[in-house]
Amino acid sequence: IVGTGLERQVALDSGVSAIAEHEGNIIYTDTDKIFLFGNRDTLSIPLTIYQRSNKNTCMHQKPQVQRGKYIKKGQILADGAATVGGELALGKNVLVAYMPWEGYNSEDAVL
Template identity: 85%
Template sequence: LSQSERCIVGTGLERQTALDSGVSAIAEHEGKIIYTDPHKIIFASNGDTTISIPLVICQRSNKNTCMHQKPQVSRGKCIKKGQILANGAATVGGELTLGKNVLVAYMPWEGYNFEDAVLISERLVYEDIYTSFHIRKYEIQTHMTSQGPERITREIPH
């Protein structure tokens, strides 16, 4: 999802699952944040060594979902070893977040939700509550024709 949030009712394993997934950037040393932007986090460790951590931005996963990391720390902040520096695509505050908290009512409504149908509020659609990003990779091959190499265009031939 583009905007995940922590679950109200959880299993208790959300933090451990998020850490085991490897999608969050975690500090390997103690130090102080020097610079942060959407592409990288730079911090100085206690040994006066500058460490740059590149962040993943809009990268395709094996399931065609969009993987990205968002910085969780700000400039000048002191960090400890093991602290979360950047959230992954399905984590918030170092916890696994796979959805949104919404109010649900089970009730008949003019026959529209008969058997397996589910009705949702228009607000969920218009405010992009459950919007997610997918990246697909398409490859095509061009062939050599008698008139030269094949051209790819979005124009429709007449």
């Protein structure tokens, strides 16, 4: 597998993955929600299930954590479209060019 090193950052910047805002233990996980217990409080994280986006595409999040696991802040809780394990995954034998230009991301694209 050949990677550029930007796959994780592209996936994070896309906003399709659910990210842990706090650290804690996973007390419940389902296809539509994840319960995270941390800081003496239980946080419910709703997941997007087959929802239409503004560009007429399908938004769907798949939970990637199991019950009883300890999660750190910033860790991936659920993958979104075109991501696996929090990294960009476009398929087999796909030739992709993605290049940030002078550190600006407003006009970057996957070619």
